Structure formats: C-alpha cells, structure tokens
Amino acid sequence: MFKDIPASAETVLKRAFNNWGIFGLYEKMDIIVKQPRKSNGYSKTEKKPLNDSDEKKDNRDLQVHVCSNRVQKELAIRLQPAHSGIIIGQIKDKRFLPNLSFAELVVRHNPKLNYPYAVLENKSSNLVMYGRDIMGSAIVDFFNGIKENQILIVLNQKKEAIGIGKSRFSGNLITQSDKITIDNIQDIGTHYLKGENRYGAFHGD
Amino acid sequence: MSRNAEYPDIFHNEYSKRLAEKYGYKDWMISRFLRFVPNTESLLEYIEKNKSSYSEYIRANSLKMDSVSLKKRLTEKGYLLEETILDEVFKIEKANNASNSNNDKKTNLPTIGSTLEYLKGYYYIQDLSSCIAVGELEIDERGCTTVLDMAASPGGKTTFIAQKMNNTGNIIACEPNPKRMTSLLFNLSRCGVKNTTIFNMPGEDVEKLGIKFDRVLLDAPCSCEGIVTKDETRKKSRNLKDIEICSIKQRNLIQSAFQVLKPCGKMVYCTCSFAPEENEMVVDELMRNNKDNDMELEPLRYGIDGLTEYGDRQFSKELHHTKRLYPHIHHTNGFFIAKLRKKQSQVV
Ligand SMILES: C[S@@+](CC[C@H](N)C(=O)[O-])C[C@H]1O[C@@H](n2cnc3c(N)ncnc32)[C@H](O)[C@@H]1O
Numbered sequence: 001m002f003k004d005i006p007a008s009a010e011t012v013l014k015r016a017f018n019n020w021g022i023f024g025l026y027e028k029m030d031i032i033v034k035q036p037r038k039s040n041g042y043s044k045t046e047k048k049p050l051n052d053s054d055e056k057k058d059n060r061d062l063q064v065h066v067c068s069n070r071v072q073k074e075l076a077i078r079l080q081p082a083h084s085g086i087i088i089g090q091i092k093d094k095r096f097l098p099n100l101s102f103a104e105l106v107v108r109h110n111p112k113l114n115y116p117y118a119v120l121e122n123k124s125s126n127l128v129m130y131g132r133d134i135m136g137s138a139i140v141d142f143f144n145g146i147k148e149n150q151i152l153i154v155l156n157q158k159k160e161a162i163g164i165g166k167s168r169f170s171g172n173l174i175t176q177s178d179k180i181t182i183d184n185i186q187d188i189g190t191h192y193l194k195g196e197n198r199y200g201a202f203h204g205d
Numbered sequence: 206m207s208r209n210a211e212y213p214d215i216f217h218n219e220y221s222k223r224l225a226e227k228y229g230y231k232d233w234m235i236s237r238f239l240r241f242v243p244n245t246e247s248l249l250e251y252i253e254k255n256k257s258s259y260s261e262y263i264r265a266n267s268l269k270m271d272s273v274s275l276k277k278r279l280t281e282k283g284y285l286l287e288e289t290i291l292d293e294v295f296k297i298e299k300a301n302n303a304s305n306s307n308n309d310k311k312t313n314l315p316t317i318g319s320t321l322e323y324l325k326g327y328y329y330i331q332d333l334s335s336c337i338a339v340g341e342l343e344i345d346e347r348g349c350t351t352v353l354d355m356a357a358s359p360g361g362k363t364t365f366i367a368q369k370m371n372n373t374g375n376i377i378a379c380e381p382n383p384k385r386m387t388s389l390l391f392n393l394s395r396c397g398v399k400n401t402t403i404f405n406m407p408g409e410d411v412e413k414l415g416i417k418f419d420r421v422l423l424d425a426p427c428s429c430e431g432i433v434t435k436d437e438t439r440k441k442s443r444n445l446k447d448i449e450i451c452s453i454k455q456r457n458l459i460q461s462a463f464q465v466l467k468p469c470g471k472m473v474y475c476t477c478s479f480a481p482e483e484n485e486m487v488v489d490e491l492m493r494n495n496k497d498n499d500m501e502l503e504p505l506r507y508g509i510d511g512l513t514e515y516g517d518r519q520f521s522k523e524l525h526h527t528k529r530l531y532p533h534i535h536h537t538n539g540f541f542i543a544k545l546r547k548k549q550s551q552v553v
Contacts, residue, residue, distance in 0.1 A: 066399060067399065067400075068372055068373060068374070068375070068399045068400035069373065069374075069375070069400070071375055072375050072400060072402060075375070075402055076402060079402075079404075079414060081402045081403055081404045081405075082386065082403045082404060082405040083386075083390060083393075083401075083402070083403040084401070084402040084403070085399050085400075085401075085402075086393070086394060086397065086398065086399045087394065101394060101397070104397070125321075126321075129321060129324070156321070160321075160325060162321070188321070188324045188325065189324060192324050192391060192394070192395050
C-alpha cells in the first residue's frame with residue numbers, strides 16, 4: 001500500500017541523502033513508500049495493516065518511490081495504483097539500500113565525487129555490467145576514504161553509474177590486483193534486463 | 206472470382222491465390238489486402254526482402270541524453286545513424302543491426318538492444334510509426350498536465366510522452382495484463398520516467414478513477430498485422446474472428462477513452478493493423494454514436510489518407526483525415542493513426 005513516508009523511515013532516508021552528498025535534493029522530492037512486492041505479481045488490492053504493531057512491522061521494509069509532483073503523490077495514496085514514480089531503493093531494518101536510479105541521482109547532482117565510488121577500466125566495465133565481481137586490478141580511481149563493507153557506486157570511465165558494489169577492503173587495499181575487492185550487488189545489465197520481459201512485446205512498440 | 210472456402214464473404218481469385226501461395230499467407234488475408242493496400246504485391250515483396258533486416262529505429266530519450274549527443278556517441282562506437290522526419294528518431298543502418306545474436310558477426314558491435322547506452326536508457330528502440338503517433342498528441346510541457354496512456358505496456362509510447370512532458374505533470378497508464386507489467390516497469394525505470402502512475406486494469410474501467418485528461422493515447426490492442434515484417438507468424442496465425450474480437454474491444458475502449466477526455470482535449474487512436482475493422486470502422490462508429498456532436502477529426506501530417514469506404518460500408522467523409530502507414534511506402538510498421546478533438550460544449 002502506498003503511503004507517506006513514516007517519520008522513522010524519513011530520518012533514515014535523509015541521512016542517506018546527506019551521506020551521498022545530495023541532501024539539498026531531498027526537500028524538493030515528493031516521496032511515497034510501499035512495502036516491496038513479495039512475489040512478482042503487482043496486485044490490484046493490497047491488505048491494509050491491521051493495527052499499530054503491524055504498521056510498525058510494515059515500516060521495517062519499505063520501497064522508496066519518487067513522484068514528479070504532489071498531485072501524483074496524492075493520487076497514489078488515494079487510488080493505490082500498481083506503481084507510481086521511480087523507485088530509488090529500499091529502507092530495510094533502518095538502513096537505506098540504494099538502487100541504480102538512486103546512483104544516477106547521486107552522479108548527476110554530486111559532480112565533485114565526494115561519495116564512495118570506484119571507477120573501472122573499460123574492459124572490466126563490460127563484464128561488471130553483466131554481473132561479475134570486481135578485481136582490484138580493474139579499478140583505476142576510487143574514493144579515498146573507502147571503508148571495508150561499504151556500499152559504493154561503480155562507475156565507468158565516462159563516470160556513468162554501471163553498478164552498486166560493496167567493498168571487501170578499505171583504502172588502497174581495494175586495488176590489490178589478484179583479488180576480488182568489490183562484490184557486485186547490483187549491475188546495470190541484470191538490474192534492467194531481468195525486468196525486460198519480452199512477453200509478447202516487440203522492440204518497436 | 207469465387208468465394209473463399211473459410212470465409213464465404215470474401216472473394217478471391219487466381220491472383221490472390223497465387224500471391225498467398227508465393228508469399229506464404231492465408232488466402233483470405235491477401236484477398237482483403239488487395240481491396241485496400243496500395244500496390245499489395247510490392248508490400249508482400251518488401252516484407253519478404255526485409256524480414257531479416259527490417260528498418261530499425263531508435264528514439265533519443267531526452268530525459269537522459271539529447272539526440273545530438275546520442276548520435277555522436279553511437280557513431281563513435283561504429284553505429285550508423287540516419288536522420289528521420291522526427292528530430293529525436295534515427296534509423297539504424299542495417300549493416301550494424303542485422304544479427305540476432307548478441308554480437309553482430311560482421312562488425313563485432315553489440316546489437317542495438319544490448320549496448321550500455323541502451324541499458325542506461327539513453328534511447329528506446331521504437332518504430333518511427335509509433336513515434337509519429339505520439340508526436341500527433343501535441344504534448345507540450347506547459348499545456349498538458351494530465352495524459353492517459355490507455356494500453357501502455359511495454360511503455361514505448363509512455364516513455365516518449367514522459368519525455369515530451371519533461372517528466373512533469375501526470376501520466377496515467379493502464380495495463381490489464383500482469384505479465385506485461387514487468388516490461389512496462391523496466392522501460393519506465395530504465396528511461397528515468399518519474400511522472401507516471403500505472404493501474405493494473407483494463408482501459409474500459411478508467412472512468413472509475415474520476416480523472417479527466419488533456420490528452421489520451423489509445424494504442425489499442427490489435428491483431429498486429431502491421432508487424433508481419435518483424436514477426437512472420439502473423440502471415441498465418443490469425444483468422445477473421447481475431448480481427449472481429451479486436452474490433453469489438455477497440456470500439457469499447459475508444460468509447461471509454463473519449464468519455465474521459467476534457468473539452469478541447471485531444472486523443473490519438475492508433476493500431477499496428479491494416480484491417481479497416483480495427484481502424485476506420487472503429488473511429489467511424491465512435492463518431493456515429495456521438496450524439497453530442499462534440500467531436501472532430503483533425504488532419505495529420507504523415508501517411509496516406511485513411512479509407513472512407515470499405516466493401517459496402519461508407520464511412521464519414523472526415524475519415525480521410527486519418528492516416529495509414531505502410532512498410533513498402535513509409536519504411537515503418539503497418540500503422541493506422543486517427544486524431545480526435547473534443548469540442549468545447551455549446552453553452553446555450
Ligand atoms: C499495442 S500494445 C501497446 C503498446 C504500447 N502502447 C507501447 O507503445 O509500448 C496493446 C496493449 O494493450 C493491452 N491491453 C489488452 N486489453 C486491454 C484493455 N482492455 N485495456 C487496456 N489495455 C489492454 C495489451 O496487454 C498490450 O500490452
């Protein structure tokens with residue numbers, strides 16, 4: 001069910017926007033949340049939470065949608081459509097898990113690159129685009145303050161977001177040549193192509 | 206001339222039989238084509254010649270990249286892009302898109318549907334005919350706040366509308382088939398579309414939402430005869446009953462679509478079918494049933510005039526404003542477009 005972002009989730013999300021250096025953007029956004037779909041069927045009707053404690057449980061796992069304007073946001077809350085706006089990630093157990101659409105926002109609005117990132121050389125970019133983990137030798141530039149187990153944005157040499165990764169090492173250790181140093185969490189190929197269900201659909205429609 | 210065994214209403218002759226045999230169609234289809242497709246044999250010849258290397262078009266997605274930068278970028282990679290009548294749309298030269306495998310053997314370029322630029326949503330692979338239809342909606346960022354895309358999946362036209370609105374205002378998209386929802390979501394997300402709300406429901410129910418629209422696009426579910434160049438099974442997989450079923454659904458949908466249009470609002474009705482029953486007849490019937498007399502057909506820029514008669518049916522003279530696009534003439538899918546305007550109601 002679409003609803004306004006609950007206060008607890010808003011705190012998490014604001015902190016994330018701040019950490020990624022795009023805090024100014026938050027206030028300009030019309031955000032709604034929804035529990036992520038369990039199966040792949042977008043159902044027409046969804047159950048409302050029964051009571052307060054159910055509601056709290058629901059708030060532990062929320063998909064974050066950005067709408068274009070207030071009218072769209074209100075429409076989603078009133079009419080409960082199958083989908084609205086663009087999904088930028090998930091709030092799960094008080095953490096924000098960004099997706100590639102969020103990464104694109106960061107790249108566009110934070111050109112100073114003061115956020116966790118790794119830039120890959122061309123050949124590896126192509127492999128990573130389709131799911132490969134990242135070898136240290138593939139990294140040609142990275143955010144200096146990188147920590148172990150940190151979520152970072154994977155960029156190609158044109159500084160376009162091609163994935164989201166998680167560092168296995170901190171600082172310079174991330175470039176160790178013979179090891180996987182970044183796990184591929186979400187790459188542009190699988191992120192989008194898994195959704196490219198060509199069920200009866202032709203390119204060209 | 207004799208009656209077709211399967212459909213006694215359709216007359217065929219030696220010529221239609223010969224063409225059906227030569228090009229592998231059902232006889233009744235050819236007999237019908239001969240009644241309304243200009244130069245039918247050259248259509249069949251064109252389809253035959255181009256079935257494995259048909260014209261493929263891409264549309265730059267200005268929400269993410271303007272068309273000049275896109276052209277430059279893909280050209281640098283080795284693709285050949287040709288300009289078309291629409292600024293955002295390019296024809297991809299055959300040499301680089303002929304292969305069906307992931308890599309084109311001749312050029313070693315990835316197919317146009319598997320480049321980084323595609324995944325990033327910098328462009329959409331979309332037939333020129335579809336782009337023309339959206340262009341005819343006359344959407345401008347300031348004037349059109351609410352747009353209905355009544356049959357939306359996989360989102361080719363929704364994403365183009367969103368781009369024309371610069372991601373502002375509101376698009377309401379309907380798609381009743383849950384299986385086709387995934388591709389719609391994929392395309393909206395890939396193209397960075399934010400201003401769209403999707404309802405998993407048939408377009409006939411749209412009135413229940415209580416919203417009136419400045420623009421309505423009804424890209425109706427159809428028999429898809431017009432994409433036979435891309436899908437050869439269409440030569441044999443359909444029968445007249447399918448056309449009839451589509452036609453009934455289309456008449457209901459267009460009625461609902463017109464119902465939710467604001468006064469002075471515009472609506473585009475289109476299909477990728479050649480069949481008059483799915484095209485002119487649907488629009489003609491809507492006009493006939495329009496007791497309020499508050500509807501007019503507007504002229505369109507591209508294509509050849511729609512039919513004003515078919516068999517013993519006479520359509521409204523205005524139907525010549527509708528347009529037909531043919532693969533052998535326009536190098537697009539077979540396509541039909543009609544543009545309607547709802548007149549301001551007369552205050553007495
Ligand atoms: C020609 S396709 C639309 C293509 C789409 N407009 C695009 O440009 O990508 C027709 C769509 O209508 C959907 N459809 C079928 N019955 C419908 C109905 N009653 N109301 C709305 N859509 C319907 C089909 O599932 C299909 O996705």
